[in-house]
Amino acid sequence: MKYRKLGRSGLKVSEIGLGSWLTYGTAVEKQTAVDCIKIAYDQGVNFFDTANAYNKGASEVVVGEALRNYPRESYVLATKVFFPMGDGPNDKGLSRKHIIEQCNASLARMGVEYIDLYQCHRYDVDTPLDETLRALDDLVSQGKVLYTGVSEWTAAQITDAAHTAKQLGLRPLISNQPIYNMLVRYIEKEVLPTCEKEGLGQVVFSPLAQGILSGKYKAGQSVPEGSRASNQAINRWISSYLKEDVLRSVGKLEDLAAGLGIKLSQLAIAWVLRQPGVSSAIAGASRPSQVEENVKACEVLLTPDVQQEIDSILEEINGFVPIW
Numbered sequence: 452m453k454y455r456k457l458g459r460s461g462l463k464v465s466e467i468g469l470g471s472w473l474t475y476g477t478a479v480e481k482q483t484a485v486d487c488i489k490i491a492y493d494q495g496v497n498f499f500d501t502a503n504a505y506n507k508g509a510s511e512v513v514v515g516e517a518l519r520n521y522p523r524e525s526y527v528l529a530t531k532v533f534f535p536m537g538d539g540p541n542d543k544g545l546s547r548k549h550i551i552e553q554c555n556a557s558l559a560r561m562g563v564e565y566i567d568l569y570q571c572h573r574y575d576v577d578t579p580l581d582e583t584l585r586a587l588d589d590l591v592s593q594g595k596v597l598y599t600g601v602s603e604w605t606a607a608q609i610t611d612a613a614h615t616a617k618q619l620g621l622r623p624l625i626s627n628q629p630i631y632n633m634l635v636r637y638i639e640k641e642v643l644p645t646c647e648k649e650g651l652g653q654v655v656f657s658p659l660a661q662g663i664l665s666g667k668y669k670a671g672q673s674v675p676e677g678s679r680a681s682n683q684a685i686n687r688w689i690s691s692y693l694k695e696d697v698l699r700s701v702g703k704l705e706d707l708a709a710g711l712g713i714k715l716s717q718l719a720i721a722w723v724l725r726q727p728g729v730s731s732a733i734a735g736a737s738r739p740s741q742v743e744e745n746v747k748a749c750e751v752l753l754t755p756d757v758q759q760e761i762d763s764i765l766e767e768i769n770g771f772v773p774i775w
Contacts, residue, residue, distance in 0.1 A: 452495025453749050455730045458625040459650030462567070462598060464527050466724055466749050467491075468498035468733040469742065470656055471510040479737050481513055488517040490739040494746045498527045500628075500654065500733050501561075502572060503553055504534035508560050515561030523563065529654070530557050531602060531628075533572035545575035547586040554590055568654075569596040570628055574608050580615050588621040600626030600651070606641035613649040624651055631655035631729070633664060633704070633719055633765055634692065643728045652730035655723060659734060659745075661689035663697070664719035666705045670698035696768055703764045713751055716741075720748035722761060 454463040469491040471484075479487075488499065501514045511530060518526060532553045535543040543549060554569060569590065575583065590596040601609065601624060609627060616623050627646050629638045631653065638653070646653060659665050701715070708718040716734075723732045736742045753761075 457730045458652035460625040464498040464731045465496045468731040470733040470735045471501045485517045490742045500529045502531035511560040527567040529568035531570040531572040545578045545583040550586040570600040602628035606645040632660045654731045656733045658723045658732040663692040666715040717748040721751035
């Protein structure tokens with residue numbers, strides 16, 4: 452495993468992170484989740500990402516229980532706050548009340564004394580930015596949180612937050628968690644340059660495009676049984692990727708990967724990690740074997756010729772915008 456600094460901070464995270472969205476505490480049996488986390492940890496993964504909103508806290512419970520087997524200082528635990536956790540008017544968003552209460556709830560669910568990286572899951576237009584940033588800074592002062600970040604914020608929102616933190620003398624945000632993969636590249640235009648300027652590293656999610664870039668879905672073929680796309684409870688996002696032109700291009704990428712002697716998933720993750728602004732690629736896994744396969748992407752070095760060939764293939768579906 453290789454490690455990269457997270458933004459301008461001194462925190463080092465594994466190039467491959469393990470996520471729990473749509474898997475742990477949701478569609479994957481608890482023991483399988485524990486097994487995946489064990490394999491990841493044994494392979495050198497130190498970055499584990501979850502969120503309070505993942506099945507209303509169930510994911511945090513599973514991840515926390517699994518990580519309890521390891522020294523607390525040996526891993527980086529990340530979770531998030533924003534989405535509704537109840538029906539009350541203050542049970543969502545980034546108000547001081549919701550942030551403080553949900554941080555305490557996440558700590559209790561995961562059974563830890565502190566969260567390494569606490570992230571704002573989305574931007575809250577209903578709460579003054581300074582209120583949000585002050586609440587996050589207070590949690591750091593209290594020792595409940597070590598670092599703070601955001602997820603899916605625009606370049607303008609990140610710039611505003613960075614400048615506001617400087618003006619108020621608050622600790623800076625160190626990370627952004629956006630979607631980023633071969634099929635969804637919007638961050639390249641403004642978000643990546645802005646984060647580089649402001650000192651935020653990217654911990655990107657969905658590097659395999661919900662499994663599309665694993666090669667299991669083929670053009671002209673039905674969805675495989677047991678796959679994420681066949682699960683009606685969690686296939687809301689993946690369905691938008693299942694276009695014939697997209698799958699044809701993915702097939703060409705798989706052929707390219709085979710010619711290099713690697714899996715398509717490894718090619719896709721290596722492509723994400725080619726970006727120096729990306730600190731970690733967060734890949735989910737529903738089987739331990741998937742974790743082992745994904746971790747090997749750290750060993751893949753894409754030559755300029757290979758990158759050019761990838762760009763040529765992706766140009767065929769330029770403009771594709773999935774729903775996620």
